[in-house]
Amino acid sequence: MFYIIDRRVMMKYIFPLNEIVMDFYDQLKSVSSGYACFDYEDAGYEAADLIKMDFLLSGRPVEELATIVHKDKAYSAGKARCERLKESIPRQMFEIAVQAAIGSKIITRENGTM
Numbered sequence: 001m002f003y004i005i006d007r008r009v010m011m012k013y014i015f016p017l018n019e020i021v022m023d024f025y026d027q028l029k030s031v032s033s034g035y036a037c038f039d040y041e042d043a044g045y046e047a048a049d050l051i052k053m054d055f056l057l058s059g060r061p062v063e064e065l066a067t068i069v070h071k072d073k074a075y076s077a078g079k080a081r082c083e084r085l086k087e088s089i090p091r092q093m094f095e096i097a098v099q100a101a102i103g104s105k106i107i108t109r110e111n112g113t114m
Contacts, residue, residue: 014043016070053078055085056099056106078108086110 002010002015019041028036053074055065069077077101085098098110 016048051102053107054101054103055081056094056097057085057089059099061101074102075107082108082110 002012004010025038028038049071050068051071051074053067053069054061054063056062065081067077067081082098082100086096087100089096095111098106099106
């Protein structure tokens with residue numbers, strides 16, 4: 001954190017590009033009421049503990065929804081995505097199970113009884 005002048009601060013961080021892509025810029029503008037600006041440069045590649053998360057609808061995997069997440073954030077990312085999918089699937093006359101899985105292990109489930 002560097003103070004450029006009395007009321008301006010420059011903060012320098014290293015974090016994954018995925019964090020930037022997933023709504024970081026929009027959240028930055030919202031928090032700062034549009035006054036903050038954002039610039040980045042590539043810091044190179046680093047090894048990370050990443051896993052593939054699959055999503056299942058009514059027990060069937062949907063490859064188009066699969067994503068790669070950090071192992072520590074897998075549960076929260078899976079839970080959030082399942083909740084969003086449950087809300088966006090049109091109402092049906094039967095129950096639709098929306099599940100997030102890592103390998104063969106189901107980590108979260110939302111029931112779309114609509």
